[in-house]
Amino acid sequence: MDRREIYQRVDHTLLKQYATWEEIRQICDDAAAYQTASVCIPPCYVKQAADYLQGRVTVCTVVGFPNGNCTTGTKVYETKEAIANGAGEIDMVINIGWLKEGNTQAVLEEIQALKAVCGERVLKVIIETCLLTEAEKIEMCRIVTQSGADYIKTSTGFSTAGATFADIELFAKYVGPGVKIKAAGGISSFEDAERFIQLGASRLGTSRIIQLAKAETEAGAPHSGNDY
Template sequence: MNLKQLAGYIDHTLLDPRASKEDIIKLCNEAEQHGFASVCIHPYHVRTARMNIKGQDTKICAVIGYPLGANNTAIKVFEARNAMSSGADELEVVINIGALKDEEETTVKADMSAIVGAGRGKKIKVVLETGYFDDEDILLGCELAKYANVDFVSTSSGFGPTGASLADVRLLAKTAAGSFQVKAAGDIDDLSTTIQMLQAGATRIGTSSGIKILEELRIRATTLR
């Protein structure tokens, strides 16, 4: 795998609430320079990102209902539409965690389906926050995600009890069966972990350490020459 290929799997992420406009501009410049798949940011920063992403290859992903997923669906839909009107290309929404724990299938399906409908063809990623769930809950979440026709299911927001685990990524990939793609996110900050997540079935990596990971690959390639 070369640098360009690896960069294409990465969502260059900055969800720190202290992020400034200058930080977002820097993030966008880095994303375009290195060829990352997207910048993943809070909705407030989408307009700044739109003004600073010059090309078409790096997308803008706005997080919705972050980080708890407990907003009412109408609020998530408004947030999604607002983010798109500001220039978001992708939406990443946290599932209603409490409703999934209670096995309120109708509520969870309706929540995800409403975002997909509001997205009007935009790429929709749903965060399961797998650290809160056992395998049975994760399987239920995946089945509901299939019903809602989401594009990706992500392991975590980065704010939950755990980040991505190889076991969870494998379970998501196996359950997806081509219905959705898998994003591994949370506690991925080195090349070895990134490669393991991709081998386990992830097709997108959420990390704030993308540049560091690419540098590790560059050094490895140089050493092997």
């Protein structure tokens, strides 16, 4: 697969608690250089990043992150503020406790509330697959499809595990038409990235892919246009 096809699917991500503006600015520069789908960054840096990028790269941020168990009203406010600050995409975390106790209607309504705020902007729904049973993952495929959200996403990267090939295969089998898939967490090689894409992922949440590309460039290898 052409490397550029991979870069264009990457949400170049830095969500660590200790991330500084200098580090965020660097991933913005890298995202622009490698033409990634977006930069996915903490809410506190959205306005700075949007002002800095001036439309060169879409700014994505997270809502209800990483635990998902704040109130719906809090998530709605976070979403409105992020959009006002320049975010073009929102990655929200579901209330996993609601799902576990069978309160699927509340899970659905919360996603719908955030999609209503997002409007035409992209909403990705993080379900934290490592904490769910297979039946719960299948149920979330149904809920996300019904909600009108744009993506179902595997993981925050802050729990016990990240994306797996099996989860992407499962999503591809059970999501409805129009719902795309984002694999996130633990994607650490070009080979893994290509495999996730082949299995059905339209987006990859990762920092490592662009880091690898930069390392190759610094070593004298071209960063685009080559197969691997």
